[in-house]
Amino acid sequence: MSYSLQIQEAKTVYKDKEGHQFGFDHCWTLLRFQQKWMVEHKKIEATRIFKAPTKNQISINLEDDNGNAPEPAPLKRPIGRKAAKEANKKTKSNEQGDDDEKESSKVRSELEEFRARRLESDRVKAEQLKLLINIEQKQVALREKEIELQARSEETKIMSMDTSSMNPIQAEYFISLQREILAKRAGKNGNE
Incomplete structure (x- = not known):
């Protein structure tokens, strides 16, 4: 039985069992070979071995090795x-x-x-x-x-300044200033 016939048969079984068509084809094509679903599929396969199929259950093997189905690459399961x-x-x-x-x-x-x-x-x-x-x-x-x-x-x-033409008080004042200047000069000259 070819791969596409197996898929069609699985869809008809789903429609008979659920009462409506399978609406997640686009998701199934993306996720069918993911590690999580491969592990889940192996768990289901392990439980099928121990249970005998009833009349209403039809077992369809989607992993037939007749060359029609693509082989999934072994993937490591993502961490939680x-x-x-x-x-x-x-x-x-x-x-x-x-x-x-x-x-x-x-x-x-x-x-x-x-x-x-x-x-x-x-x-x-x-x-x-x-x-x-x-x-x-x-x-x-x-x-x-x-x-x-x-x-x-x-x-x-x-x-x-000429003190002869000044009044006596002014003349005395300027004469005292002249003496101070001379004394200061004499002190500077002595220190040098």
Whole structure:
């Protein structure tokens, strides 16, 4: 009996037994050689050996070795949900460990880069601070010279004033200033 005739006979038996046609042909063609159903078929075959078929039951062997039926490839049965979840957790924990290691090395390298940038920034700031201090010291020295020049200019004016045409109080005031200037100059010259 050919494979297609066996299928047709199985469909007529199903229709007689159930009262309607088999509506899952598309599913059966996809799933018939899956490991789960092969194991299920072997279980049914094992129970058929011990039970004697009744008049209403007709045994149709779909795995006839006459060359018409395609041979299923031996497949390993897929793991169950629980085992799949456990395997997934293990791979995630391994990946997380790898990710943690990668992340920590990435953080270390970023930290080293940050330290290097920070040291360079500190060095540049120190150089800029030295330059600013140097510039400020020069400005202070210039300001002191300006003040000294202004003081000399004032002293020169005071020393060159003619006190004969002034009233006596003004003349006395400027003469005392002239003496202070002379005393200060004498002290500076003595210290040098």
